[in-house]
Amino acid sequence: MPAPKVPNEERLFSLVLALLSTENGLTKSEILSTVQGYRQRFVHSGDNANLERQFERDKDDIRELGVPLETIEPPEQAGNNQNLRYRIPRVDYELPDDIAFSAEESTLLGLAAMVWREGSLSEGSRRAIVKLRSLGIETAEPVLSYAPQVRVRDEAFEPLREAMDRRVLVNFEYLKPGEQTSTTRLVAPLALVQHQGRWHLYAKDPATDTFKTFLLRRMVSGIQRTKKTFDYPTDNATAQALAGLEEVWQSNVALLRVEPGTDAATRLGKRRGAVMHPDCRLEVNFTDLNIFADELASFGPEVVAISPPALRSAVIERLTRTVADHG
Amino acid sequence: MANKIPPLRAQDKLVFLLALVPYLMDRDRVSVAEAAKHFGVPEQQIREAVRLIAVSGIPGETATYQAGDLFDIAWDDFEDNDQIVLTQLVAIDDSPRFSAREASALIAGLQYLSSLPEHADREAIATLTSKLSRGASAAPTAVAVESSALDETLALIRESVAAGTQIEFDYRNSRGESERRRIDPLRVESVDADWYVRGWCHSREDVRTFRLDRISQPAMTTEAITHTAGDVNLPETLFDTSDEDIEVGIEVVPSAIGLLGDYVADDAPRVAARDRVRTTVRVPHFHGLKRLISGLPGVVTVVSPPEAREAVARWAQAGAEQYAEEQ
Numbered sequence: 001m002p003a004p005k006v007p008n009e010e011r012l013f014s015l016v017l018a019l020l021s022t023e024n025g026l027t028k029s030e031i032l033s034t035v036q037g038y039r040q041r042f043v044h045s046g047d048n049a050n051l052e053r054q055f056e057r058d059k060d061d062i063r064e065l066g067v068p069l070e071t072i073e074p075p076e077q078a079g080n081n082q083n084l085r086y087r088i089p090r091v092d093y094e095l096p097d098d099i100a101f102s103a104e105e106s107t108l109l110g111l112a113a114m115v116w117r118e119g120s121l122s123e124g125s126r127r128a129i130v131k132l133r134s135l136g137i138e139t140a141e142p143v144l145s146y147a148p149q150v151r152v153r154d155e156a157f158e159p160l161r162e163a164m165d166r167r168v169l170v171n172f173e174y175l176k177p178g179e180q181t182s183t184t185r186l187v188a189p190l191a192l193v194q195h196q197g198r199w200h201l202y203a204k205d206p207a208t209d210t211f212k213t214f215l216l217r218r219m220v221s222g223i224q225r226t227k228k229t230f231d232y233p234t235d236n237a238t239a240q241a242l243a244g245l246e247e248v249w250q251s252n253v254a255l256l257r258v259e260p261g262t263d264a265a266t267r268l269g270k271r272r273g274a275v276m277h278p279d280c281r282l283e284v285n286f287t288d289l290n291i292f293a294d295e296l297a298s299f300g301p302e303v304v305a306i307s308p309p310a311l312r313s314a315v316i317e318r319l320t321r322t323v324a325d326h327g
Numbered sequence: 328m329a330n331k332i333p334p335l336r337a338q339d340k341l342v343f344l345l346a347l348v349p350y351l352m353d354r355d356r357v358s359v360a361e362a363a364k365h366f367g368v369p370e371q372q373i374r375e376a377v378r379l380i381a382v383s384g385i386p387g388e389t390a391t392y393q394a395g396d397l398f399d400i401a402w403d404d405f406e407d408n409d410q411i412v413l414t415q416l417v418a419i420d421d422s423p424r425f426s427a428r429e430a431s432a433l434i435a436g437l438q439y440l441s442s443l444p445e446h447a448d449r450e451a452i453a454t455l456t457s458k459l460s461r462g463a464s465a466a467p468t469a470v471a472v473e474s475s476a477l478d479e480t481l482a483l484i485r486e487s488v489a490a491g492t493q494i495e496f497d498y499r500n501s502r503g504e505s506e507r508r509r510i511d512p513l514r515v516e517s518v519d520a521d522w523y524v525r526g527w528c529h530s531r532e533d534v535r536t537f538r539l540d541r542i543s544q545p546a547m548t549t550e551a552i553t554h555t556a557g558d559v560n561l562p563e564t565l566f567d568t569s570d571e572d573i574e575v576g577i578e579v580v581p582s583a584i585g586l587l588g589d590y591v592a593d594d595a596p597r598v599a600a601r602d603r604v605r606t607t608v609r610v611p612h613f614h615g616l617k618r619l620i621s622g623l624p625g626v627v628t629v630v631s632p633p634e635a636r637e638a639v640a641r642w643a644q645a646g647a648e649q650y651a652e653e654q
Contacts, residue, residue: 008337008340009379010383012341013344013345013379013380013383016345016418017383017385017417017419020418021385021417036386036392061337064338065341065426066423066426066428066465067345067464068424093423093424093464094423095422095462096461096462097421099462101458105455107445108437108440108446111440111443111445112436112437113432113436115439115440115472116432121431121432123339124426125432125433125436126339127342128425128429128430128433130339130342130346130366131423131425133365133366134346134349134422134423136353138365142445143485143489144484144485144489145513145514145515146443146516148439149516149517149519150518151519161470164469165427165428190469191469192469192470192471193470193471193472193473194473197519197521234466234469238469241469242471242473245473261499262503263503263541266499266540266541267540270543271476272476294622294624295622297621297622297643298619298621299618300618300643300645301646302503312650315646315650319644319647319650320647321624322639323643323644326629326637327640
């Protein structure tokens, strides 16, 4: 008679409960023979290879949720896999007592989670909110209804994020603007930041020991994870990455001439730091010349790039290309 | 807002169970309806979870899941009155920590939203970020989004909603025409670095979407609002579509489809054509189209109708001529 099927969530839940309750840990065979969902399929003194594989997958699934499932190797029996013991230390599992959230904070966190309603971070933000609700805080209705969204449409994002979690070097083909062929890069990924609506990778090149920033959309190959690990600190990586991009933005100033009373005049004039001169000349900062040239081209005759010369010729080249493509 | 809710995976169900238990522990008695409302889930999901919790536990001394090793609930209250009362507890004392990924999603979302009027207190964001980091089971992945550059318009919109009065502003549409508009603000939305307000437009007697960076001279009025977010059904897509929209055939480099965002409907046909993909976008007129296409030089080409091709070519040509005149 086949054993009745125990739902996956019941097996996972029972495993977490069992491992939370043990001080010294349970061995794999103790788990498989006694925990709900495994014990029904356990064959005493038989082959449990399928069940063991199931246990391996379950461990990964549980750890992915932030549950600290530990492996203890008894010192006197080092090297013997069968004697490894598993447990979930309570102190690393439970949210520390001094962490509490107010109703207002809970509202802000709800909005922060909504930002990722599509793409690879949506699952994590949804689960975070379930855990937040666990604390029983009432959420204050915001005065104004919001639906903020940050999109993660670059295919490179998720593999890079995973490589960051594993702290391993990655390989990819990178096409620098203005170049015809890509070059292979090998870097330690430190942070992923969105600046001016574009995702960037902040990384360290181990060959030159220098920090570099790459645009995800210029990574023209898939991301290859290597087995080489790195241990550079990443505590301030996002701040450094954003500060670096801000510095580039500060140092790049374009001089434009905008047609008064146009979309270009309104929108470019509202940019952060934009300075409008009485003769319709507008000073605007930018980060990436090619991206900014695309934007300026979209305004057609409403704006003329005066300087820098490279920006000017980039815009002319774009407009000419569009005319040729639609001739 | 009605987000698409994907079916719950076993992992999500596990998170829900681990979150629900501490919530129930903190309450002597709670109705299924109240718990469902708190977690924002269907009542049936609460009932199923409670039934599972009530029969779960640890193998215990005997390794046979004896009654004393299981959770228990007041069954009569549950079956007859839809009330949840935990009468016996096992293993779980507190809410689980966030995973590194969950915490990083919320932290990056908070940072993106840090310039909203709700976040006037910068220190509050720093405090929340540090609580999330400490409440995570591992160091959060370094993901960040630059804070949006928002001007006083958003603060004014919020003020008008709080006061229940209409707001008015000059709005320049994509045709380049400027007009004074008066709206009841309903919701503020964003996509990456672009921000929008959706409102009931008294000039058009309909729901309209406005880009914040196209708004100028905003001012509160003393006129009471006539529509609120609760009584207007806001379409899911940000762009207002109508049956009179024109269908435009385009050829796009596959990797650039994402850049067209919501312009390409999910159900639009996609046919491979050499190294491009042939698909369609729907637009109310060519004014927005010519800007969109000119801003994506070399990656998107309009193929039909001829008038659309011509509108794009003329726009880019007019832009290019500005430079020719200057030489």
